[in-house]
Amino acid sequence: MPSPFPGMDPYLEHPELWPGMHNLLISEIFRFLSPQLRPKYLVSLEVRIYETADDDLSVIGIPDVTVMQPQTATETTESNVAVAAPPTQPLTVTLPIPYTLREAYLEIRERGEKELITVIEILSPTNKRTGKGRQMYEEKREEILSSRTHLIEIDLLRRGQKMPILENNIDSHYRVLVCRGNRRPRADLYAFNLQNPMPAFPLPLRSGDTEPVINLQELFTQIYDIASYDLKIDYRNWEVIPPLSEADTIWADAWLRDRGLRD
Secondary structure, three states, X not given: OOOOOOOOOHHHHOOOOHHHHHHHHHHHHHHHHHHHHOOOEEEEEEEEEEEEOXXXXXXXXXXXXXXXXXXXXXXXXXXXOOOOOOOOOOOOOOOOOOEEEEEEEEEEEEOOOOOEEEEEEEOOHHHHOOOHHHHHHHHHHHHHHOOOXXXXXXXXXXXXXXXXXXXXXXXXXXXXXXXXXXXXXXXXXXXXOOOOOOOEEEOOOOOOOOOOXXXXXXXXXXXXXXXXXXXXXXXXXXXXOOOOOHHHHHHHHHHHHHOOOOO
């Protein structure tokens, strides 16, 4: 069953659902591209691993650990023995505990020379928040942009800071950046909103080679069905996280009512 929305489903941005959505989509792109690119190119699924300490683990799908403050006795007994003043009661605090994050992405290399041709990234919440995750990704992004390697950057998250481009007047919920190594600093930006279908875009390869078209909407529909998100998401009662604007909330409610998913 397809998502009820025409494009990106905002309910899948929920921190508990997004990590699975991210991994399924990157795997589906891998499955789609690999047979089309062989034998000249090889697609590999790579994982970026790093440790970080975030102040809001729930944003990236890691539940917080709640420390329960022990109860203190309130009963008192009379005594003729002098007693020292009771110590100040401690406060419960939370420490920034390091934890390991794994972010999957795709590399496309020429089989003979193993030269890196294209990198495909799907942004995660940590890439769009100030911290080690964004710092590491920005360093990698700058390294790619200073080379001849092509970059595809898929951003399906409304929350957080967009990746930098010089045209700051472009505002959209979601975007796909296709940056060819031989066209820098120019790149193609596919900007779209909640109300729009996801775009289809070519995969940059070596000059003269046939470039497969990645139909993001079609791949998204397939993983929505495979993962049974229609059974996991309660469109009648769940709130969208992060919340939609007032105008987008009105639109989404009407859209879901028309499909029998809202009262």
